[in-house]
Amino acid sequence: MRRKKRQHAALPKRNRVVPFVGVSDETAGLPPGSAVYIGDTEPTRATLSLYSYDQQSWRMECPVAAPILIDLLSADRINWININGLSGGAVESICGYLGIHPLVIEDILNTKHRPKIETFSDHVFIIIKMLTLQDAGEIDYEQVSFILKGNTVVTIQERPGDCFKQVRDRIVSGLGRLRQKGADYLMYALLDLIVDNYFVVLENLGDRLETYETMATEAAESRQFMVGLQEIKAEFLRMRRTVWPVRDMVSTLMRLDTEQIGAELSPYLRDLHENTVQSIEALETYREYTAGLVDIYLSSVNNRMGEVMKVLTIISTIFIPLTFIAGVYGMNFKFMPELEKTWGYPVILGAMALVAVGELFYFRKKKWI
DSSP, X not given: OOOOOOOOOSSOGGGOOOOOOOOOTTTTXXXXXXXXXXXXXXXXXXXEEEEXXXXXXXXXXXXXXXXXXXXXXXXXXXXXXXEEOSBSSHHHHHHHHHTOOHHHHHHHHBTTOOSEEEEOSSOEEEEEEEEEEOTTSOEEEEEEEEEEETTEXXXXXXXXXXXXXXXXXXXXXXXXXXXXXXXXXXXXXXXXXXXXXXXXXXXXXXXXXXXXXXXXXXXTTOHHHHHHHHHHXXXXXXXXXXXXXXXXXXXXXXXXXXXXXXXXXXXHHHHHHHHHHHHHHHHHHHHHHHHHHHHHHHHXXXXXXXXXXXXXXXXXXXXXXXXXXXXXXXXXXXOOGGGGSTTHHHHHHXXXXXXXXXXXXXXXXXXXX
């Protein structure tokens, strides 16, 4: 029986919290290592760039095809191949030239993977999620794959646009230690930028939460308050599922015993792990803060409802004896002497007024009003 796709109608598309899924109806049953794209959107046609450098010089090329890029690779310099887009066959061509395992190519084309690391005899493969802020304040989630083999680092992105500008600038300027280090340090620098960008996204969400904090006690009648807060809460949940596996991935990277990663990189990997842990702690703090804002809002709504019920109760209590008096003198009995007195009507009205004032005085004395 064909499975029905689960519908997510409760939240807008950008806030859906969808599990990492590695298999779809179209790919179920295919042989392992099948190079089939899996994703929510149409894949972008790949564009290529190559940074090749050593301590003395650097060059940047943007070849139009994978075979041209392969011819430009240098055996005695560090090569950074960046592939923007997953269609067009560039991933398969370059990975085939480098001798990358077919299961790695399959994982690269599956954008539903959780962050992970795998080691092979001659290369290291990493999947991580890159988070970037859009102009409208939305958070874009993009899978980035890393392949480290010898003096070559390959980064594969779903689509153009990234947070790697600082690394490119450091390659061009020659400042820092990037051009004095090997390919493993280049991979670390790129991973470090992705993790640093987590803090940028968290800071933005924190600023939005501060706005909701001031609204929490004033928005008892605003439905948009809870809608917006639930969107932020869903964003934190999605981000949590993205960041937590990164900590495990970096922890595994620290313990790897492979020729691809030199021992001198250990201090930098420990710093990367610490940054990942700090981002997780900040994320958990914000999630608890969001839950606290929900409680404050609900308490504010309940307090407002309590005040309304209090006023209605006091009014009802005041009118109970007045209704009794009015009911007594509204009965149609013949022998009610007060009904025939000229002073009957004003006296009864005065008595009712005295009862109401007395009740208000009593409520005030008890500090109920």
